[in-house]
């Protein structure tokens with residue numbers, strides 16, 4: 001494509017589009033992409049970038065994958081969309097069965113929705129309706145961790161970190177929840193009971209009005225890329241049992257192998273009451289999310305007022321998305337993915353290690369296929385974004401974090417190029 005076409009797309013974008021977390025009037029130029037293959041994005045002017053972001057952590061198999069393409073095409077020839085009220089279809093039936101098989105045994109009921117944020121809304125509604133059905137309708141509050149991220153809709157936003165989530169902007173429109181400090185005990189270390197003192201105190205004081213605790217297990221993603229002790233989750237489960245409060249795990253970022261286990265909860269061997277999945281579920285092809293709960297919770301809700309769970313998105317269980325998800329999860333399971341993710345962890349650790357000695361670097365950490373350079377100060381995205389593109393990589397920092405979550409198929413030499421570019425850019429800051 002010509003340079004003219006490239007610039008026309010940038011101008012057209014500037015005229016009418018609004019990008020995530022961006023100004024409508026003073027945004028930097030966007031980078032038009034014409035196609036993508038494997039781990040490479042092709043810009044509309046012909047440049048190629050190694051993609052370190054996997055399109056916000058979703059494209060675990062890379063782009064334009066023949067297996068996923070075939071899944072879309074064969075479903076397209078059957079039916080693209082069906083209302084899910086009164087009708088069902090094989091992709092949804094088979095995907096639900098597979099998700100129940102892969103997640104802990106008590107989780108046997110699946111509610112599909114369109115995005116991660118909605119999956120969190122659904123989880124929160126399940127918790128509220130559960131207590132309503134048990135005659136404890138006062139239990140309407142949630143406990144969340146600081147530095148957490150659970151999505152951008154109102155319910156989800158109410159349990160995101162109040163500072164990075166800019167809760168003050170939304171005033172009384174946002175429900176007030178209880179927040180406890182983020183777990184300080186690092187990944188891989190045992191967690192003393194004292195680390196959950198604030199959690200215990202909150203539950204002790206307010207259990208009668210608390211519906212559930214919601215956390216991202218092991219990795220706090222968009223709220224800070226923090227990795228914490230799996231042991232924290234075991235103790236959190238025990239506390240939730242002690243105070244009879246539900247436990248929701250948001251594995252939208254961590255699910256499908258990203259942390260080295262299929263689900264991060266496996267690091268702790270802990271079973272939540274409700275589990276949210278999204279992002280990598282369709283291998284980054286389509287928007288789909290799932291909220292799983294136990295039969296006991298599903299039965300209690302169904303025995304409550306109205307006898308139904310009160311949610312039903314138009315595009316619920318979209319057949320194209322379910323068929324693609326089924327193909328993506330099966331493709332993952334057909335690979336030695338543990339070995340691939342372990343290799344990525346090793347190569348990311350090795351490649352990012354030189355950043356430790358740089359000025360302005362506070363920490364370098366990796367877990368599974370996640371590599372993070374934490375700086376002492378926030379980066380200026382406007383300055384830094386072109387520096388990555390000039391070096392042939394797509395890395396999108398936020399705040400003080402320069403991080404990557406590459407597709408699992410990324411070859412060693414591409415990981416080396418990606419991490420070298422990260423270290424080079426950080427050194428130049």
Ligand SMILES: *Cc1c(COP(=O)(O)O)cnc(C)c1O
Pocket residue numbers: 115116117118120149150151152216221222250251252253254278279
């Ligand atoms: C991305 C994310 C969400 C929100 O998902 P969307 O599909 O963007 O709505 C929720 N929770 C976590 C942990 C996430 O990483």
